[in-house]
Amino acid sequence: MPFRNVKPEIRILAWDDGPFEHRNKGTVPMIGTVYRGGKLLDGILKIDVDIDGTDAEAKIISATNHTKHHGQVRVMMLDGITFGGFNTVNIKNISEKTGVPVIVVLRARPDFKKFKSAMAKLPHAEKRLACVEAAGPVYYVDLGKGRIVFQIAGIERDDAASIIRTSTVLGNVPEPLRAAHLIATGIVRGESIGRA
Amino acid sequence: MPFRNVKPEIRILAWDDGPFEHRNKGTVPMIGTVYRGGKLLDGILKIDVDIDGTDAEAKIISATNHTKHHGQVRVMMLDGITFGGFNTVNIKNISEKTGVPVIVVLRARPDFKKFKSAMAKLPHAEKRLACVEAAGPVYYVDLGKGRIVFQIAGIERDDAASIIRTSTVLGNVPEPLRAAHLIATGIVRGESIGRA
Numbered sequence: 001m002p003f004r005n006v007k008p009e010i011r012i013l014a015w016d017d018g019p020f021e022h023r024n025k026g027t028v029p030m031i032g033t034v035y036r037g038g039k040l041l042d043g044i045l046k047i048d049v050d051i052d053g054t055d056a057e058a059k060i061i062s063a064t065n066h067t068k069h070h071g072q073v074r075v076m077m078l079d080g081i082t083f084g085g086f087n088t089v090n091i092k093n094i095s096e097k098t099g100v101p102v103i104v105v106l107r108a109r110p111d112f113k114k115f116k117s118a119m120a121k122l123p124h125a126e127k128r129l130a131c132v133e134a135a136g137p138v139y140y141v142d143l144g145k146g147r148i149v150f151q152i153a154g155i156e157r158d159d160a161a162s163i164i165r166t167s168t169v170l171g172n173v174p175e176p177l178r179a180a181h182l183i184a185t186g187i188v189r190g191e192s193i194g195r196a
Numbered sequence: 197m198p199f200r201n202v203k204p205e206i207r208i209l210a211w212d213d214g215p216f217e218h219r220n221k222g223t224v225p226m227i228g229t230v231y232r233g234g235k236l237l238d239g240i241l242k243i244d245v246d247i248d249g250t251d252a253e254a255k256i257i258s259a260t261n262h263t264k265h266h267g268q269v270r271v272m273m274l275d276g277i278t279f280g281g282f283n284t285v286n287i288k289n290i291s292e293k294t295g296v297p298v299i300v301v302l303r304a305r306p307d308f309k310k311f312k313s314a315m316a317k318l319p320h321a322e323k324r325l326a327c328v329e330a331a332g333p334v335y336y337v338d339l340g341k342g343r344i345v346f347q348i349a350g351i352e353r354d355d356a357a358s359i360i361r362t363s364t365v366l367g368n369v370p371e372p373l374r375a376a377h378l379i380a381t382g383i384v385r386g387e388s389i390g391r392a
Contacts, residue, residue, distance in 0.1 A: 031383075040365065040366065043387070043388045044378050044387070045382060063387075067387055170236065182237060182238075182239060183379055186241060187242050190241065190242050191263055191264070
């Protein structure tokens, strides 16, 4: 569904994962922030996903569908399509199963060759590679002070670009994702390290 | 030291604790948010404190002195003087040992009689009661849409009132404390519940 216009207080649910020190068996926390545009924090969701596992997609879908904010959230932002290492998500599935369009925000164009060869060594390689295909083409939005790379599901390219512009206040990261990153890092390490 | 004026982007470190279901032995997380006024999240600190213990004060002091934000933070806000049940803090000590003035923000005037009688039953009762004394008199600031009750250490009453006004955007809770509450609740429960 195209957006008629992007309101400055559009509700955004943005997911990022926490760091992990050793690639042993275990989980990492993922934080979902519910923001009004780039302005106000409205809520926090938390899930735990397996390092290099395959449960992130189902857990994001379930948390999104069950939150009290579900009716207000107009768009989801993800920091890439892998969390807790290579726990890969299919953004077409997420968008279809939640009814919420998805924007994947990237710092740089992914090195697809490297990415795919790392995935080929893991269990469920085919499923992971299908996620890379499902994320579709890579687009760019120019913010004047730099650009943001993005991929989309369930939303038009121009609408996604406008939502990214509306919600980016500091540096080259939309505020909801910047906050999700600070929180996910802070709860693992005791102190957050910014990426903006 | 009096504040010459309160800048809209004054750096505030605000602490709140997460909920706990049962008053058994254990810890609760406390989240410190570093905010620019009521506007932007700059960082997250996390500590764990004992339920009904006595370690919150020392841990708040240590986390505040060791964060990379210490040089920028101009004032601390606390959601009351007890965390994780009755883990009571002395705000005079906190202010003196961190060099950061403290504003305790309350929803209502504390019921000192009830408060003191609950503390009298716990170990280290004298130390806890000294914290109640150290928090000093209760002041009020009128926000038009309601009032906030507060106590202070290391800061003038009028300066504290002006910082509360500057940093309150929604409801009757300064934004840095509102965010700390949402995050601390969200990481314990999986979803946050607002108090604004």
